[in-house]
Amino acid sequence: MKVCVLSSGSKGNATYIETDEYKILVDAGRNSKYLTECLESINVDPSEIDYVIISHDHKDHVSALPVFAKKYKPTILINQKTFLMLPDIKEYDKIVIFDDDIDLGSLKINCIKASHDAADTRNFIFEENGKSIVYVTDTGYINQKNFRKLNNKNVYLFESNHDIEMLMNGPYPKFLKQRVVGSNGHLSNNDSSFYLSKLVGDKTKKIVLMHLSETNNKEEKALETIKNTFKEYNIDFKDIKCARQDEVGEVIEI
Numbered sequence: 001m002k003v004c005v006l007s008s009g010s011k012g013n014a015t016y017i018e019t020d021e022y023k024i025l026v027d028a029g030r031n032s033k034y035l036t037e038c039l040e041s042i043n044v045d046p047s048e049i050d051y052v053i054i055s056h057d058h059k060d061h062v063s064a065l066p067v068f069a070k071k072y073k074p075t076i077l078i079n080q081k082t083f084l085m086l087p088d089i090k091e092y093d094k095i096v097i098f099d100d101d102i103d104l105g106s107l108k109i110n111c112i113k114a115s116h117d118a119a120d121t122r123n124f125i126f127e128e129n130g131k132s133i134v135y136v137t138d139t140g141y142i143n144q145k146n147f148r149k150l151n152n153k154n155v156y157l158f159e160s161n162h163d164i165e166m167l168m169n170g171p172y173p174k175f176l177k178q179r180v181v182g183s184n185g186h187l188s189n190n191d192s193s194f195y196l197s198k199l200v201g202d203k204t205k206k207i208v209l210m211h212l213s214e215t216n217n218k219e220e221k222a223l224e225t226i227k228n229t230f231k232e233y234n235i236d237f238k239d240i241k242c243a244r245q246d247e248v249g250e251v252i253e254i
Contacts, residue, residue: 152201
């Protein structure tokens with residue numbers, strides 16, 4: 001398996017995953033031209049994308065979808081409530097509606113309900129032949145009942161949206177601050193580092209911190225928080241990076 005974060009942040013989100021059989025986009029934010037350039041920069045032909053799986057209907061995760069789908073003809077994997085929120089793809093003829101998990105033969109995708117202010121947000125676990133990738137963004141918290149499913153995976157793509165102090169002292173209006181920190185908002189650096197301290201294990205190879213706010217966070221704050229939390233819990237794990245908004249990440253191979 002391979003995974004590469006193409007763009008992550010409030011302007012748009014998209015991640016590339018490659019398995020033995022499939023080439024997949026997780027979300028399609030930004031615009032089609034941008035995604036095309038990102039894919040080509042890692043030597044992936046956009047016309048070879050088999051599936052685009054959508055986590056939720058917010059613009060920063062779907063803005064490129066109608067044009068990208070029309071041009072390259074991937075199959076869109078999407079849940080019913082999210083599909084109904086996206087009228088621009090209602091006539092597209094390659095759509096598969098999922099409810100729970102997705103079985104693509106050797107590739108299994110566990111679709112976990114997230115807590116976010118969208119129609120029906122999902123996080124994902126991709127598993128193939130004993131290899132695994134976790135994709136957790138845009139959620140206010142993680143239900144403890146999902147810890148077992150998320151435990152000890154190879155790669156964690158994990159939201160670390162904001163530093164609490166920066167958010168509270170920053171320019172956002174009060175209602176927006178309350179949205180971000182609420183149970184249907186986003187994971188803070190503290191949230192993310194705590195959850196990851198409970199999830200990483202001996203099979204974990206890489207952590208990529210996702211969806212960092214350009215206004216309410218800094219890479220060094222996110223990294224410092226998780227390193228301090230891991231030190232507190234005696235976790236010796238150092239391969240942690242931050243995904244960026246305007247820079248394609250490394251291609252991680254499991």
